[in-house]
Amino acid sequence: MQVIVAEDISKKYIIDHQKAMRKSSTLRDTFSEKFKHFFGKGEQDEVEKEEFWALRDVNFAVDQGDRVGIIGHNGAGKSTLLKILSKITEPTGGKVTIKGRVASLLEVGTGFHPELTGRENIFLNGAILGMKRHEIKSAFESIVEFAGVEKFLDTPVKRYSSGMYVRLGFAISAHLSPEILIIDEVLAVGDADFQKKCLGKMRDVSESGRTILFVSHNLAAVQSLCNRAFYFEHGRLKMQGDTTHVVNNYLSHVAKTNLEHFWETPEEAPGSDEVRFRTVRIDPEYQGGKHYIDVTTPARVHIEFWNMAERADLNLSLHLYAFTGECIFNVGTTSQSFEKGLVAATLEIPGNFLNDGSYVISIMVVKDTSTVLFQLPDALAFEVEDHREGVTWYGKWPGYVRPQLNFQISQSEVLV
């Protein structure tokens, strides 16, 4: 039985470039606008209104018991879709038919009031999520136990640690009993232990035959939990089908992003009077038919630059940053004397070294091991996807590096 049928749904936003109507319009703006038009002074091209289609002609059907993972870049329309399905906003065009009670979990602890106690917030949040009072009452004990906040039930939640706050929020929503559950990226928060709990709970829900729609950037979780996947790009449903197939397709698109820069002549290249960059490139050694960088993929960084001075002692320094800004490592070449002309360098980054995540490389040319001649800050950007083998845990793997170190385990004594 089809429980969700979407026919040609679209959602349009108007972006007003000149006055940003959408967010911060004031009465005065509107009046003066009207006023100008009234006297024919309003120049039509003065306000540049741009239509932005967050979703465009999306069609799909979800069967009862389907567990659908929704993937795509930020701004691809995933959240807009969830908002439409949750009735938070209405589509500009098209129609969705939903059979069954829907619970949406777009945020953990929606409507929690910081001044209220844990106990009060359980009832508040439950009611906001659409639970009846008696339902909350009967689930109360179990919610408190799941969240592990027994001791702090009568403490205002503003005194909670962020971990407790999130646990309580999730515990409440985990006790919803809808026929269709819509979840947006809840796993992005909380520690590994908590994420494990969440995934376990979601698996329980899915095994009880309910329908789940799940937006996540955690592809490992999507693959473990979902039997189908939707891949959104620029507001369109680009691909749907079997999870593994869709995820692989998505990954091979992601990987092509910002892996190479090339400048034909020194005139157009970034640099200073002394050095100009010609090439910065990362060459992954894809393995096993994959077309994306994952945790196991080795990669080479190639750099080539023009040395414009007659003779100079130069070395390269390369920083690798996590997307969050922390520097993961900094490596430098030895300093050598170079004639005027092209200089090339290669760095090997082994497989099984970087953890999954987004990384940015910056490159510096240094003279006499002390003076920075030029720095190319965001020379390259790439993403490392997750890869799991022989592990049944799908939470976010902690850490910036994921080396395979020699770590042995054995039975040292048998107790009889």
Add this chain to the structure above:
Amino acid sequence: MAYLNEVVIEAGHGAKNYWKDLWKNRELLWILARRDLSVRYKQTAIGAAWAVLRPLATMAVMVFVFEMVGKFEGDAGVPYPLMVLAGITIWTFFANTFTQISHSILLNSNLVTKTYFPRLIMPLSSVLVGFIDFAVSLGLYFIIALWKNHLPGLEIIFLPLFVLLALLTSLSFGLFFSVLNVRFRDIAQLIPFLVQIGFYACPIAYSASLVEASQDAWWYDLYYLNPMVSIINGFKWSLLGDGSFFKVSSLYSTVGVISVMLLISIYYFRKEENSFVDYI
């Protein structure tokens, strides 16, 4: 799975089960109201005593300025401080609920962007806080009336009618402003100003009988177009007795203004509520 209710989502839809949905969500209405209430005086030293202090202090100032300095007088046989307190009580009720309703959508923006329920629940639930303050203030009135030996007569049976009318007035204007407030933050600046003007434009610190002297003035009809004028007069009359000035016929225009405004506001609210999230 047994019976599954079917929901259709499309542009301009949603009207079908709206009022039923609203009724189904009445528990949420109550819980949001309780939230506003219990949060109200958290982390204050004297707590709910503020509900007594504020009207009392306002009355004291009014009595000082208008009775002692300005030599104003109430209607014959009506103690001036009691008249002021009655006026303040109903006006504060109106002003509080009106302000709360106007801000209700913005204050709950975290809910608007993350979850669905009939949006009318937010303005409706914000009414309760005003009611509690009103009850406290009314209690205070009775204590002072007892002390002044001027307890209400039979007219008091009409009191609930005027309270209801004040509530409808605040709802009819508040709903309208709450929608505008989502798009134009100017409204948040405007509201305290409106309330302040209203305090002097309405017969709170003075008796409306003074206005009768200007029956031929151009503004006389305009004055009564303000629905709060006759509501305040009626409220005072039901507490203070027949001596207090009240023109019953002025209720016609009041009811008319409220009904028209309420219809417009509900229509406007329903029309805009599905796009709140896009503008908030």
